[in-house]
Amino acid sequence: MSLNLTDTLYISIDGSMWGRMEAVTNWFVIGLTDFALGEVGDIKYLNYAAEFKPGMQLREGDVAFELESVKSSIEFQAKVSGTVKDVNIAYTDHPELMGQHAENNRWMFKVEVLNSKLSSQWVGSK
Secondary structure, X not given: OOEEOOOOEEEEOOOOEEEEEOOOOOOEEEEEOHHHHHHHOOEEEXXXXXXXXXXXXXXXXXXXEEEEEOOOEEEEEOOOOEEEEEEOOHHHHOHXXXXXXXXXXXXXXXXXXXXXXXXXXXXXXX
8 A cells, every 4th residue: 555645744654754745846854753762762873874865766674774872773764765865964963963853853864755655654644
């Protein structure tokens, strides 16, 4: 099952990521939820996968980035396929900012979604 990109907000079924369409570019913006940050704890380190950069062809299930904290280290997998358009590298130098930004402003990367469809990894709401 796939979702058409007509809804305004999506949450990954595991609750770790949110997504929304960017009206101007029509790119899908993906960010971390408060739930995910709560699970990880105080973030000490963010590392995007080495090949994760604009222009990369992303497949659902690819490792996008890893967060390390005093509690744990967690890899976050992409829940969408398409072309990476932008990566928020500000958090690589200052991962502590993630906890200071509002959830809807805590974006990690932007993707031009393949076939304009989302997989069943997302649930949408209007």
